[in-house]
Amino acid sequence: MKWWHGRTLHARLALLVTGAVAVAVVAVAGLAFAAVAQIEHHQQESQLRTDARAIAAHPDRWQTAGAGRRDDEEDDDHHHNVGPRWQILDPAGAVVSTWGGDLPVTDQARQVAAGRRSPVQETVTVDGHRHLMLTVPATGGGAVQVALDQDPVEDTLALLAVLLVVGSVIGICVAALLGRAVARAGLMPVQQLTDAVEKVALTMDLDRPVPVRGADEIARLGRSVNTMLTAIGTARQAQRALVEDAGHELRTPLTSLRTNIELLLAVERQPDLAHRLPPEERTRLLDDLDAQVGELATLTAELVELSREETTREQLEPVELTDVVDAALERVRVRAPRIAFAADLDPVTVHGRPGELERMVLNVLDNAAKWSPPDATVHIGLQLDGPDHCRLTVTDTGPGIDAADRPHVFDRFYRAAAARGLPGSGLGLAIVAQTAHQHGGTVTATSHTPHGTVITIRLPRLI
Numbered sequence: 008m009k010w011w012h013g014r015t016l017h018a019r020l021a022l023l024v025t026g027a028v029a030v031a032v033v034a035v036a037g038l039a040f041a042a043v044a045q046i047e048h049h050q051q052e053s054q055l056r057t058d059a060r061a062i063a064a065h066p067d068r069w070q071t072a073g074a075g076r077r078d079d080e081e082d083d084d085h086h087h088n089v090g091p092r093w094q095i096l097d098p099a100g101a102v103v104s105t106w107g108g109d110l111p112v113t114d115q116a117r118q119v120a121a122g123r124r125s126p127v128q129e130t131v132t133v134d135g136h137r138h139l140m141l142t143v144p145a146t147g148g149g150a151v152q153v154a155l156d157q158d159p160v161e162d163t164l165a166l167l168a169v170l171l172v173v174g175s176v177i178g179i180c181v182a183a184l185l186g187r188a189v190a191r192a193g194l195m196p197v198q199q200l201t202d203a204v205e206k207v208a209l210t211m212d213l214d215r216p217v218p219v220r221g222a223d224e225i226a227r228l229g230r231s232v233n234t235m236l237t238a239i240g241t242a243r244q245a246q247r248a249l250v251e252d253a254g255h256e257l258r259t260p261l262t263s264l265r266t267n268i269e270l271l272l273a274v275e276r277q278p279d280l281a282h283r284l285p286p287e288e289r290t291r292l293l294d295d296l297d298a299q300v301g302e303l304a305t306l307t308a309e310l311v312e313l314s315r316e317e318t319t320r321e322q323l324e325p326v327e328l329t330d331v332v333d334a335a336l337e338r339v340r341v342r343a344p345r346i347a348f349a350a351d352l353d354p355v356t357v358h359g360r361p362g363e364l365e366r367m368v369l370n371v372l373d374n375a376a377k378w379s380p381p382d383a384t385v386h387i388g389l390q391l392d393g394p395d396h397c398r399l400t401v402t403d404t405g406p407g408i409d410a411a412d413r414p415h416v417f418d419r420f421y422r423a424a425a426a427r428g429l430p431g432s433g434l435g436l437a438i439v440a441q442t443a444h445q446h447g448g449t450v451t452a453t454s455h456t457p458h459g460t461v462i463t464i465r466l467p468r469l470i
Contacts, residue, residue: 016194024186029179036171043167047160052128055141058093059126059153066095066145070104092138092154095145096120103149108133110152116142120150130157137161196225204232213240264299267292325469326364328355328397332389335368343376347384355389355397356469359446367442370435371401371462378405378460392465396448399464407454416452439464 062069092107100117102109111131118124119142126143133154140154203217213236219229271292274284284292329352336348357364375385383404392398408416417440436452439462443450448466455461 016197018190020190020194021183021187024189025179025183028182028186029175032175032178032182036175040164040168040171044164047163051139051155051157051160052141055128055139055153055155059141059143059151062093062095062153063143063145063151066103066147066149066151069093069106070095091156092133094152096150096152098122098148100150110138110140110154112152113142116150116152119144120148122148196220196223196229200225200229200232207236213237213243260299260303264296264303267296267299323358323360326357326359326361328357328364328399328466328468329353329389331361331364332368332387332399335365335372336387338369339372339376342373345381346376346379347382348372348387349384350387350389352387352389353391353397355391357397357446357466358469359466363442364446367439367464368399370439371464374435375401375403375405375460375462379403380405391468395467395470396465397468399466401462402455402459404455404459407458407460408452413452413454417450436462 092105092110094105094110095103096112096116097103098120100112100120102112110133113129113131115124115127115129119127122144126141128139128141131138131140131154133156137157138154139157140152142150142152145151200217207213207215207217216233216236217229219226219233270284271289274289332350332352336350339346340348372385372387379385385404386400386402388398388400388402390398417436419434419437440450443464443466446466448464450462450464453461453463
């Protein structure tokens with residue numbers, strides 16, 4: 008088995024083709040030889056029976072002296088139609104007449120002559136040659152023995168066997184050559200596909216598709232490879248964009264953080280500058296540092312969440328979405344104590360990841376709390392939406408989203424002009440959209456009359 012798996016695919020195909028042809032050729036040759044042998048032996052036996060019946064019907068006409076030939080025309084016809092060797096036995100088993108040479112009188116032949124046995128067929132040796140001999144009862148008593156030399160038949164079968172063996176060997180050799188050629192030609196598209204994929208792997212050029220020709224299985228494989236390359240290219244572009252955007256977003260807080268730290272270090276290293284940094288200014292710088300570190304921690308956590316691969320996520324399970332919303336509400340009330348949250352929740356079960364769903368809801372609630380004025384109320388609704396979906400809505404009373412910004416609010420790092428002065432990374436709603444899509448749902452942002460924003464998340468539910 009190890010040897011077999013160590014062969015190339017085209018070598019294995021050639022061997023399989025050769026093996027299949029060899030089995031077929033050997034089987035056909037064997038059947039042909041068996042059929043010819045059976046026909047030849049059947050013809051011999053049929054001739055023996057015909058000759059034996061002819062002599063046994065009129066044994067007195069065949070009893071001749073010497074060679075057993077009669078001179079009349081009728082007897083000439085009889086002698087012409089029988090086999091090369093025959094002899095007549097009396098009831099005692101003694102030879103009365105012969106033709107073509109003596110035949111052995113066996114015990115079974117004597118029993119036939121005595122009338123104690125039915126006709127018997129035997130293989131005997133006469134003058135060093137194998138003969139097929141038939142002994143039948145004769146009319147009026149006694150028996151007739153007729154024998155045919157088997158050497159001509161055996162010679163014919165031997166010649167046939169040699170021809171079949173030679174022909175089979177030639178056929179198998181031709182099949183091996185043709186099988187190798189067919190395997191090479193049949194696997195040429197696979198070789199071309201392999202070369203193309205190896206070239207892509209070597210050059211990392213994902214924009215060059217693999218050439219695809221035809222509509223067979225190889226072409227289907229090529230199209231699948233192209234689809235995979237497109238997906239990899241898209242993922243790489245998204246990864247590059249995420250890294251570039253993350254670098255851009257991290258640069259600003261890091262620059263500010265570094266500036267503040269350098270200022271504090273300069274004051275610590277040069278005490279004569281301490282009078283230039285009053286205590287209240289120092290406290291403000293430390294508060295800024297604390298806020299910036301918090302922003303960096305939040306941004307890092309959101310980047311990790313946004314870039315997490317599917318294989319590292321939680322397992323899907325039935326989730327009571329009402330419980331998820333309640334848990335998110337409990338957390339957001341601590342974060343935004345001056346905002347009231349009014350919830351109207353129907354019992355809904357979805358198939359999802361509870362931790363991710365809670366983060367999704369919490370991000371929407373945080374966003375609503377951030378944009379709502381103090382002492383405002385954020386309304387949360389969870390209702391059935393059609394026979395197999397549910398709808399979660401979060402409505403705030405903030406300034407709303409401009410029409411120009413609305414199509415981009417779920418993009419990574421996108422921040423509307425009005426939001427650039429507020430804390431945040433621009434990733435919260437992007438995580439909401441990603442989580443909703445990964446759970447087979449959708450998310451939209453619309454304006455609320457007279458002012459405010461409605462975030463609507465639609466998810467498939469378990470029935």
